[in-house]
Amino acid sequence: MRNRYAGTCYRCGQRVERGAGHFEKHNRGWRTQHAECAIAYRGKREAIGVNRPASIADARKMEAST
Numbered sequence: 336m337r338n339r340y341a342g343t344c345y346r347c348g349q350r351v352e353r354g355a356g357h358f359e360k361h362n363r364g365w366r367t368q369h370a371e372c373a374i375a376y377r378g379k380r381e382a383i384g385v386n387r388p389a390s391i392a393d394a395r396k397m398e399a400s401t
């Protein structure tokens with residue numbers, strides 16, 4: 336679902352504005368990621384810093400090239 340509150344993207348570690356990403360249930364809490372990161376990291380490991388693009392712009396380029 337779309338995030339109802341601003342938060343920090345667990346994919347890239349950057350701020351996610353309200354409505355700009357997705358909320359996911361994770362363990363007993365919730366976590367937030369950018370809509371772009373959800374696409375860019377689809378099928379990839381979730382940990383921050385593992386094969387991540389340097390920025391959302393790079394994530395978008397990665398997505399465009401696949």
Ligand SMILES: [Zn+2]
Pocket residue numbers: 344345346347348349368369372
């Ligand atoms: Zn992100």
